[in-house]
Amino acid sequence: INTLAKGVGYVEFEYHYVGPWASIRLQDVLALLHGFGFVCYWLGKGKLWRITGCWHPAYEAHQWSNVGCVHTSQVEWYR
DSSP: OGGGGSSOOEEEEEEOSSGGGGGOOHHHHHHHHHHTTEEEEEEETTEEEEOTTOOOGGGGSOOOEEEEEEETTOTTTOO
8 A cells, every 4th residue: 555655657456256355345445545646447448437436336246347546646647
């Protein structure tokens, strides 16, 4: 976690139901990342869907998916 505060511009992770993820709430992870200045998106084939600030309880369903989070200092990536 301390690494995030040291200039990381992008974080990507898989969200699913295996191992520790089975008991981790996505909303908590997103809130933590947002506190470090990240905005997160569902990653699709050639598409992004914003999650940060657009939360829906159905997002807690532990389906295998990818999440990408960009730091707001990365203006060429962040919108």
